[in-house]
Amino acid sequence: MRNFNETTITDAVLERIKDATDPRIKEVSEALVRHLHAFVREIRPTQKEWEYGIDFLTRTGHMCDDKRQEFILLSDTLGVSMLVDAINHPVPEGATETTVLGPFFVQAAPEKDSGADISGPMEGDPMLVTGSVSTVDGQPLAGAIVDVWHSDDDGYYDVQQLDDIGDLAMRARFHTDANGRFHFWSIKPAAYPIPHDGPVGEMLEVQGRHPWRPAHVHFMISAPGFEQLVTHVFVAGDKYLDSDVVFGVKDSLIREFTGHPAGRAPDGRMVERDYFHLNYDFGLKQVASSARAA
Amino acid sequence: MRNFNETTITDAVLERIKDATDPRIKEVSEALVRHLHAFVREIRPTQKEWEYGIDFLTRTGHMCDDKRQEFILLSDTLGVSMLVDAINHPVPEGATETTVLGPFFVQAAPEKDSGADISGPMEGDPMLVTGSVSTVDGQPLAGAIVDVWHSDDDGYYDVQQLDDIGDLAMRARFHTDANGRFHFWSIKPAAYPIPHDGPVGEMLEVQGRHPWRPAHVHFMISAPGFEQLVTHVFVAGDKYLDSDVVFGVKDSLIREFTGHPAGRAPDGRMVERDYFHLNYDFGLKQVASSARAA
Numbered sequence: 001m002r003n004f005n006e007t008t009i010t011d012a013v014l015e016r017i018k019d020a021t022d023p024r025i026k027e028v029s030e031a032l033v034r035h036l037h038a039f040v041r042e043i044r045p046t047q048k049e050w051e052y053g054i055d056f057l058t059r060t061g062h063m064c065d066d067k068r069q070e071f072i073l074l075s076d077t078l079g080v081s082m083l084v085d086a087i088n089h090p091v092p093e094g095a096t097e098t099t100v101l102g103p104f105f106v107q108a109a110p111e112k113d114s115g116a117d118i119s120g121p122m123e124g125d126p127m128l129v130t131g132s133v134s135t136v137d138g139q140p141l142a143g144a145i146v147d148v149w150h151s152d153d154d155g156y157y158d159v160q161q162l163d164d165i166g167d168l169a170m171r172a173r174f175h176t177d178a179n180g181r182f183h184f185w186s187i188k189p190a191a192y193p194i195p196h197d198g199p200v201g202e203m204l205e206v207q208g209r210h211p212w213r214p215a216h217v218h219f220m221i222s223a224p225g226f227e228q229l230v231t232h233v234f235v236a237g238d239k240y241l242d243s244d245v246v247f248g249v250k251d252s253l254i255r256e257f258t259g260h261p262a263g264r265a266p267d268g269r270m271v272e273r274d275y276f277h278l279n280y281d282f283g284l285k286q287v288a289s290s291a292r293a294a
Numbered sequence: 295m296r297n298f299n300e301t302t303i304t305d306a307v308l309e310r311i312k313d314a315t316d317p318r319i320k321e322v323s324e325a326l327v328r329h330l331h332a333f334v335r336e337i338r339p340t341q342k343e344w345e346y347g348i349d350f351l352t353r354t355g356h357m358c359d360d361k362r363q364e365f366i367l368l369s370d371t372l373g374v375s376m377l378v379d380a381i382n383h384p385v386p387e388g389a390t391e392t393t394v395l396g397p398f399f400v401q402a403a404p405e406k407d408s409g410a411d412i413s414g415p416m417e418g419d420p421m422l423v424t425g426s427v428s429t430v431d432g433q434p435l436a437g438a439i440v441d442v443w444h445s446d447d448d449g450y451y452d453v454q455q456l457d458d459i460g461d462l463a464m465r466a467r468f469h470t471d472a473n474g475r476f477h478f479w480s481i482k483p484a485a486y487p488i489p490h491d492g493p494v495g496e497m498l499e500v501q502g503r504h505p506w507r508p509a510h511v512h513f514m515i516s517a518p519g520f521e522q523l524v525t526h527v528f529v530a531g532d533k534y535l536d537s538d539v540v541f542g543v544k545d546s547l548i549r550e551f552t553g554h555p556a557g558r559a560p561d562g563r564m565v566e567r568d569y570f571h572l573n574y575d576f577g578l579k580q581v582a583s584s585a586r587a588a
């Protein structure tokens with residue numbers, strides 16, 4: 001195999017990978033080569049543009065460390081993360097819709113009892129979050145694990161300001177009670193721009209795009225026999241709901257964070273300032289195998 | 295724009311980049327989104343496979359430093375570099391065909407006079423290289439700059455063993471004489487595997503591919519008013535000519551490195567060992583603008 005030109009090179013590469021060690025690797029490699037070559041043939045890059053592409057990918061890789069994942073930001077901002085999410089999470093009637101995980105999830109957040117205030121040292125408008133977890137038929141799920149995390153009222157997560165605040169805050173892990181319910185206090189989050197001081201920010205800028213996400217609270221909910229739910233609840237009325245830089249907004253995930261005057265809150269706590277209340281009732285989908293067994 | 299599913303997400307991203315700052319950026323971004331999404335829709339990656347992809351790209355980026363360009367290796371081994379080369383270098387009658395630059399080119403190699411021995415401290419079978427540079431009509435080009443570089447007889451370049459050999463070797467820059475000719479001595483290069491201890495090596499392995507390139511000498515030739523020529527001359531009979539890992543071989547670039555007994559060589563030098571002789575006559579293409587002016 002020699003003498004490849006603009007049209008024969010693709011078959012040459014496909015021929016070379018025909019003995020891949022695994023059918024799935026072969027399938028993915030073949031599709032990658034076909035689409036990558038089709039992309040290159042369509043745009044007909046100059047040598048300089050190809051060099052820019054190599055440099056962009058290299059800088060994206062160099063931007064990644066244990067606190068920053070620039071390739072996930074690239075996947076998110078190109079709509080790939082939401083596409084992969086859609087492919088993997090068809091949502092039956094009664095199940096909560098999914099959205100991106102985002103880069104600020106932390107394994108093993110502190111476990112808290114229902115009712116805890118997780119705002120730590122952060123100041124802002126108090127927010128009461130109440131919710132329930134149930135099956136798609138509305139059967140409450142007791143003991144479900146509910147991970148929550150959100151930004152402060154400037155749009156920053158705890159992990160972005162650990163040097164200042166010293167410890168994780170605005171994130172915790174709860175367990176649902178016998179009625180499938182949980183609740184907690186924190187501060188109301190704000191909209192925020194994704195980190196845009198790297199190659200992805202450079203891409204957004206030349207593409208004429210802003211880097212903002214509408215305000216939201218992240219939830220990751222697990223229960224044995226059910227598919228893990230990764231989602232957000234968005235604050236109704238946020239000005240970025242229609243232009244989320246990562247394409248994550250779904251109507252079913254938007255809720256009013258309703259304002260209440262200072263006084264006794266629904267959970268019995270006396271609140272000395274006006275506060276907001278968010279309620280969301282989550283529906284979990286059974287895992288495919290246990291659905292078949294049922 | 296909200297509520298994107300597997301099919302609507304692509305249009306949503308395209309809509310978002312419609313105000314790109316530059317028509318070329320818009321064109322490239324749109325093509326990237328369409329082909330990337332088509333690739334993802336075709337392979338339907340699991341969340342785990344998507345994570346593998348993110349991790350593969352991240353490790354590829356982390357492997358890049360001032361001595362190693364893993365993304366170029368990825369481009370080379372997926373046939374993208376040769377595709378970009380084919381797009382940018384249509385070859386008129388009489389012009390030498392092009393091939394990949396490869397990762398071992400060094401800016402500002404030592405300038406040498408024609409006839410120099412550039413093997414430095416390296417040992418191996420002596421090799422005499424003679425050649426000429428002319429226009430596609432056969433007019434000799436005097437004063438053309440001829441950069442050459444090649445591996446040793448174990449397949450390693452000087453830059454891969456600088457700690458041991460102390461200085462550049464087996465590379466130099468020559469100028470053609472009044473007849474457009476140049477010649478030099480060195481040692482005969484061997485086939486070599488591209489660096490395969492990183493993510494690209496991992497990819498080649500699971501794709502069932504070897505990492506070898508057939509033995510070759512690199513040439514980069516420039517003359518005012520002519521397109522820079524980046525090419526190799528391959529050693530006839532090499533067992534990897536039909537399976538070059540970067541798809542770079544063209545029949546017109548293969549030459550016998552003919553064996554000769556010790557004695558007086560064509561350039562008048564007395565050689566005490568058997569040696570090899572390579573001759574290649576290069577043809578340069580005028581740059582488009584100067585062709586129009588002619």
Ligand SMILES: [Cu+2]
Nearest residue numbers: 035038329332
């Ligand atoms: Cu495609």
Ligand SMILES: [Fe+3]
Nearest residue numbers: 102104216218
């Ligand atoms: Fe977030």
Ligand SMILES: [Fe+3]
Nearest residue numbers: 396398510512
């Ligand atoms: Fe080489």
